[in-house]
Amino acid sequence: MSRIEQEQDIVLLVDDSPESLGFLTSALEDAGVTVLVARSGEAAINIVQRVTPDIVLMDAIMPGLDGFETSRRMNAMPQLTHVPIIFMTGLTETEHIVHALESGGVDYLSKPINLDELRARIRVHLANARRAQSARIALDAAGRHLVAFAADGTVLWSTPQANRLLERSGMDSNLQNAMSHAFVTWLAQSGPPVPVGASFEMTANGPGLQFSFLGTVAGDEHLFRLGALQQEGQVPGLRQAFGLTQRESEVLLWISRGKSNRDIGDILGLSPRTVNKHLEQVYSKLGVENRASAAIKAIQALQSAFDA
Numbered sequence: 133m134s135r136i137e138q139e140q141d142i143v144l145l146v147d148d149s150p151e152s153l154g155f156l157t158s159a160l161e162d163a164g165v166t167v168l169v170a171r172s173g174e175a176a177i178n179i180v181q182r183v184t185p186d187i188v189l190m191d192a193i194m195p196g197l198d199g200f201e202t203s204r205r206m207n208a209m210p211q212l213t214h215v216p217i218i219f220m221t222g223l224t225e226t227e228h229i230v231h232a233l234e235s236g237g238v239d240y241l242s243k244p245i246n247l248d249e250l251r252a253r254i255r256v257h258l259a260n261a262r263r264a265q266s267a268r269i270a271l272d273a274a275g276r277h278l279v280a281f282a283a284d285g286t287v288l289w290s291t292p293q294a295n296r297l298l299e300r301s302g303m304d305s306n307l308q309n310a311m312s313h314a315f316v317t318w319l320a321q322s323g324p325p326v327p328v329g330a331s332f333e334m335t336a337n338g339p340g341l342q343f344s345f346l347g348t349v350a351g352d353e354h355l356f357r358l359g360a361l362q363q364e365g366q367v368p369g370l371r372q373a374f375g376l377t378q379r380e381s382e383v384l385l386w387i388s389r390g391k392s393n394r395d396i397g398d399i400l401g402l403s404p405r406t407v408n409k410h411l412e413q414v415y416s417k418l419g420v421e422n423r424a425s426a427a428i429k430a431i432q433a434l435q436s437a438f439d440a
Contacts, residue, residue, distance in 0.1 A: 172196055
């Protein structure tokens with residue numbers, strides 16, 4: 133009997149039938165995985181609040197909390213967004229299959245379950261989930277400012293760099309609701325299909341935010357690059373006043389607003405070392421020796437442009 137993926141894989145098996153549970157548990161353990169068993173949707177929810185499985189096998193029709201609603205609740209839990217749910221159902225009509233997929237399932241198996249097909253599908257979905265998770269970890273490590281939304285506005289995930297920028301944006305505790313509302317409104321106005329490069333903006337007490345659309349991945353993940361909006365005219369004004377490049381002007385603008393090199397790096401998507409290099413050029417072109425003097429000159433130039 134073939135192994136599935138890795139010895140430590142955890143499968144959550146949700147079914148109200150003792151016969152099905154016994155049969156499937158034995159087959160899955162023989163395939164080399166750890167099996168957690170729930171005989172109801174409520175029991176499954178209690179389990180995933182304490183343990184995160186690698187994959188869920190979900191019976192569709194159960195008394196009380198059925199498989200469809202259980203799946204929806206699991207998909208709403210941040211720790212389970214990457215966990216695939218495979219439905220097991222004796223209902224083969226198209227409407228039931230669609231219902232299973234719309235409830236958050238990635239696949240379905242018709243009862244009676246064919247064990248070879250079950251193992252094959254588990255293997256494929258575990259591998260896909262690991263690739264998706266690895267890609268997100270790689271994006272985090274690369275320092276990308278990324279946010280992913282579901283079509284209903286739910287924030288599925290965001291990189292640590294994006295989170296820092298959101299925290300520094302000056303938005304209040306309702307940030308996630310505001311982001312979700314802005315995204316849903318934008319999506320309704322923009323598509324389908326939504327062109328790559330389209331964007332929407334949000335403004336708070338601090339720097340405004342721009343969400344630039346990168347594409348749709350994994351079926352229902354709308355991926356965006358997050359950036360800070362510059363106030364209109366200020367970057368060109370500094371560029372003209374001091375003969376700076378575009379990036380040098382952006383760095384100087386944030387220096388004038390009291391931002392640290394790390395903050396500026398997060399806002400502009402630069403490493404602290406790159407920010408330092410730009411600052412060296414800024415100091416030289418402004419004829420100053422430190423950031424305080426550079427900030428004063430920038431503020432004076434911006435004020436003169438405003439008064440004019």
